[in-house]
Amino acid sequence: MHKKFYLNKFLFLIVVSFCFLSLNILQASESLKINKIIINGNNHVKKYTIMNRLPWKPGEDFDESKSAIAINNVYNLGYFRQVKIKKEILKHHKVNIYVKVEEKKLLAKLEFEGNKVIDSKKIREELALDKLTTVDEETGHRICNGIKKLYADESYHKTEVKYLIIPDPNVPEKVTAKFIVDQGPKSNVVRVNFIGNTKIPERKLRKMITTREEWLLGFVEDAGKFKQDDLEMDKHRIEFLYRDKGYLTTTVQKADVKYSKENKNIEVTFYIKEGDQFKISKIDVSNEDNDEKVTTEKQLEYISLEENKPYSQSKMAESITSLRDYWGTMGYINADVYPQVKPDEETKSVNITFFVEPGKKLYVNRVNITGNTFTRDKVIRRQIDLEEGDLITTKKLNRSKANVEYLSFFERGGVNWKIHRLNDEKANLELNVKETKTGNANVGISYGSDKFNPRPSLKGQVSVEKKNLFGMGFDAGAMMQGNRHGFQRLEATYYDPALFDSDSSVFATIYKRWEEYEQWANVNVMPKESTLGASGRFGFLLPKWDKRLQFVTELGIENIKNNQPHAVGANSEVFEPLVRQKFQQGTLSWLCLDLIKDTRNHKIYPNHGYRIMWHNKIAPPAINLEYSFIKSELEGSWYTPLIGDDNLVFMIHGKTGVVTPVGGTYITQDTRKKKIIPYKELFHMGGQDTVRGFIWGGIEPAWITNAPLGAKYMIQLNVELQFPLIPDYSMRGHLFYDAGAGWNTPKDEITNKAFIKRDKFDLRHAVGFGLNLTQPMPAKIDWGYKLDRDKAAGESAHEFHLNMNYAW
Template sequence: MTFRFKISTTIFVLFFICNSINNLISAPSMQRSKNDLQQEESFPKKDFSKYQDKKIQKIIVEGNKQITTEMVKSKLPYKEGDLFDPMLSSDAIRNLESLKYFRQIKIEVDSAESDSINLYVVLQENPKLEKYEFVGNHAIKTKKIVERLTLDKVETVDDVFMKRSCESIKAMYKEEGFLFADVKGKLVLNDKGEKANIIFEITEGSSLKVMTISFVGNKRFLSSKLRQILFTKENWVLGKLTGAGKYIPEALEYDKHLLEHFYQDNGYLLAKVTDVKVEYSENKKNIFITFHIEEGDRFRISKISAPGDDVLLESDILSQVLLEEGQYYNATKVTQSVERLKDLWGDKGFVNADVYPQITPSEEEKTVEVSFYADRGDKVFVRKIDITGNDVTNDRVIRHAIGLEEGDLLTNKKLQQAQDDVERLSYFDKGGVNWRLHKINDEKVDLEMNVKETKTGKAELNASLGSDADSNKRALKVGFDLEKRNFMGEGYDVGAKTQVQLAKGGSKLFEMHFLNPHLWDSDVSCHVEGFHKTQEFDEWVNVNSTPYVKESGGDIGLGFALNKIDKYLNIEAEVGFEFVDARKNNVTKGSTAKERKALKMIMDNSFRRAPLQWLGLNFIKDTRNHIAYPNKGYKFIWSNKVALPGVNKDYSFLKMEADLSCYTALIGDDALVLMLHGLVGTVFQIGQDKSIPYKELFHMGGQSTVRGFRFGGIGPSWKNQDPLGGRNAILFNTELIFPLVEQMGIKAHVFYDAGAGWSTPKYGTVRPDLITRNAFDFRQSIGFGFNITQPQPIKIDWGYKLDRRPGESPSELHLSANVAF
């Protein structure tokens, strides 16, 4: 006995798809058929042959009130001045009927002159929906029914609409286990018959509950194991919350397939469900289901073959097969192997290749031979590439990311890579970039990339509380962000940001930026940034007046894509200018003059009033599949920033950082995503008489570094109090991210953070012994947090110190929020 068949990866949901199609057919929004109209009235069979080829002098529309005459005429296959063709009258009625506004349509003709006619379109409109009402619905909320019937979009109603709406409501109740629910619809017209109220009277009846699921003939597996496989579940105390106990008749066919497939995955190749019996209790409220199973024998794989050819050797093909000789037969692995082999052929240019498994069992020996045959077809080349759905984004912006060229050999890998690269732009919905292939002949296809654009702009009021990357001040910060990515559809990123801390002497920030990712339509990018900010470092306690810094400046940079080496690799060169205006009247506290002098020496070097000119060179590789919501890929940045002594009088340093973020989906696409982040950095003076700006040192602790610690809480300090900042830093973050309430856009994460900052510049201080925490000290924390996107974006993190020291708080709460409008 030999089985040869084509396996589809979607076979397991076939029964639900059929059920969904059935429901859609019953939905009132579907196009009506000709039989839905009163055919004798709407399609009068008149003899218009005597008007053949007469000129249409006028087209006169009568009876239209809700829809314009121009709209009606636009649907007619006739124009004034055309010669009349009686055969087109049925097309005219069909086109008008597609508008779904009319319950009666008539085409009439009369002679205007001897060689011309007037064409009349006589319409009787459906009444306009004014109000709707539902009576008797308790198990299903009115809002849910309205959404299913799309009543908010319905403009006119008729008897056909009412009938189909009733059927749709019944289908909803059936899905909830109310098999005997009854729905009656009433259409109430006003005096003129132009408007209508509709009323649905619902008799719900009792909800049927699946009380027990039994099995007959299962010898190899316990009934408890088989129940876990089924879509249908037995009712229990929390069944209302989990959906258990719900009876959906169509689901039984799916359950049969699940059982058979489970057996086949465990080697029982010929297992089948022979019958499913459904019994009702006397009160028609409870259901008892029994599956009758024939398990058959268990089959081992005796031989696996896959004939090769001049393109792929059999060994190449078999390397992609997940089955192994000697193992028990597994239907899922057969299906997965077929898909892998299709991809294998597709990567060779045979994107239309079909792969068929041939299953040959031996019932005497309880073995099975599995062979994979390929109908590879011809190699396929790209004739042209069209882009659709991009109402805003310019074609060339998308084509820059696609990578495919007209005339290229088409492969599955190229298609998938191009799709991923376009989605990475983040101008489109996640999952909103898809290919459509239009076959021209066996060797050529036209490619259509269809995109679904998303909002790329924001105007936000924002608020944050707690220490952050720039300050330890706990006062509330408020601000305004204005940003537009993909400005003018050209991929430009334009934005401005302002933020003010609501406290005396609080920090202020204003930033603006512009990025052109393809300067002069090339692979060179250009960015310009400018800023003005003031900061008061109130975490300093051994001073009479806290350090206060005002900075203004900007930078300009060019980025170069190294496509010939790696399409994801970029080099960015920058030049920047800043003016640092630091408050110089700091009078330090201290028990002795020597101690005060020692601290003042450090502060005078870290907080200088001086211009700063610098150069930057960054190497960036970004393979993430999405900028905002990545679930695979990584981003690596090696940044270098140098302030040369020849052009800077006070400040001179070299700063280097390596930053890596990795993402991978552990369950599904977004059900559980692992994020790993690491950073190492160092900065050092160039010249003994030069300083490193305070902001260029590493200040570890806070929501953007090690959560559970305050800004500068990890690393060098003065007497365990004033954060001095370190010349070296190491940071490690790991997060498990998962949706918490997906409908509300709430994601949760648990994290482990660790890091250290060490070796502060001493600047010849006379009391180096008062510099504490200056050695390498790896600090750790764990915690959890939430990312809320609706109704307003909020990020909350709570971190707990794993190695709390005397005088430290056990934990820290970090909160930032954005209120969009």
């Protein structure tokens, strides 16, 4: 009985305790409400500025886990040295939050002393110090380090910077921050050593690294400058070169930097631990796709690594990219390729397996264009080969990107795709563009020889050009050019690449040209010809065959007048018929039929792609009184990068042509004459447009007085190595080789053909170098040197050429 009583009492106590415990837990779990937020210590910063940074508001639930966020938010305002947060729990589940801050001193002014190399203005701008309103020890250290970094960029690596925080005697809350700079000597790299390299010679290692020894023209490539970040990267570059040759285990153990001659000279030494060369024993591909068309043999075709050859890091990267692109052409745009390299130390060989995870095919949900603040969407969109619902492939992405780049309305490298995946099957495509300057208004003075003035002369030019007019893709321009004798050229042009948003284009021009032929001697006056003309071109894209293929037709008319020169002096009776024929006045009407394919990625500075044009110009005898001819030209150019995308570009350009009279006669002054080819429609070889290093007309049939007669046949070859001189591509250099010939002049009016020279095929050659400029005025400058100079004929060794900028 007693045992049962005590047992019941014990159970009763347990139940009562459990109830009290549950009540306390329920009370503790009830949320605390924020009663007030009290801010202390702020003398200059407004309370609402601090309140806006806090993750709590009065009346809301208090989440203590956000305290760290609150401290960071307030501290990041930059006004405080210290931020503390405390809580005070009140009755009725309420809490007060106390935010205590310690303000930094207000900055009255900044002073710099001893900074002779870098002025105070540059320090302020580079370190954004004009925005600084407060200062403390941490800020002082940060600015000191920033100044030392600026000096290091100028090759002052031993610069010391100290700071003083000086209280304002009148306003205790304010201070002056003074930075004292001890610049030290300028230090340059005078020697780079390699220790431990037996497999790869020093000259190849030097080419790989950016830390280079100082030399006379080193300023072009920053040779002699030392940068710690570059030194670390150079260690990886050296290791990459070794791995590219198959030395997989080679490491650069350290790179020592020693200063000498009062810290003016820097000597860098790389310590290399070489390993053995590994060859590839087997290459395999494994993928998860069940498509029967995707075989291992097919994928191996895209791998540039080869069995029984040394392992190569660069070929490994090429193989990964090629495999991704291959899968991308089939719509697996997110395919991943993971190479597994298994080295065997005993046999010094590696097995390589490429694991491919194709993922799922993606389809276009929407195509968005961003970054085009001026260019209309439709101008860009009509160059894109992808529409909603299309399968996304690398081929379509790359082709669309190249089409947009070709417009030349955007920066180099400023056209890029972004893929925003929505789910396993759909993605939004974003084409981001960075617009560039597309308008020019130039006034310039230049000196040199050009097409119709082989002798160097002073020329002036005023030009206005606007590409992408109104953001609609239209091109419009006007030009006025003259020399010491008067006007040379007045011209206005307009081009619409998509007439009424169609696949058709239209180009119109009106012009007046004055041409002088200074090489014509034995005439009573220097021949001058004025031409007033206009033409209209209509282009039609042929997208069913190729979006870059275009058929172009042109209609034009010119009125040709001259000062009616006459032959004088010896043999004038033989020369006079030729002069009359070459400078025949009249009206010329023509029709052109062209077929053009242009895959270049840029109109001015292409680095890949090609352009082929078959040009045919017909002047039918039925609509021309004095003239009649057919002219046909085949022209092509090809670009490919050799180093990087733009560091070195190879270009080859070729052209061949023939012009022949169609026939027909006309009667003038009771004399029946044959309809002829206008002098300017014959081929004139030599000069910047054809073969540089020669004057205009210098390698074509000529009279014994050296007057160029023009040719019915021509051939031309131009080869260039192009490279940027300034990172923004506003100046590029090129080395060139040119070759060409013009032969067989019309001889209907020549009674004694012995007076003609250079009438047979004779291929001439020249080499040289030049510059392409886009700023301050578009220009192409070339110096050409003859490889087969004819001293007996009085040819100069070289020629200088200057003209408007263009790409072949």
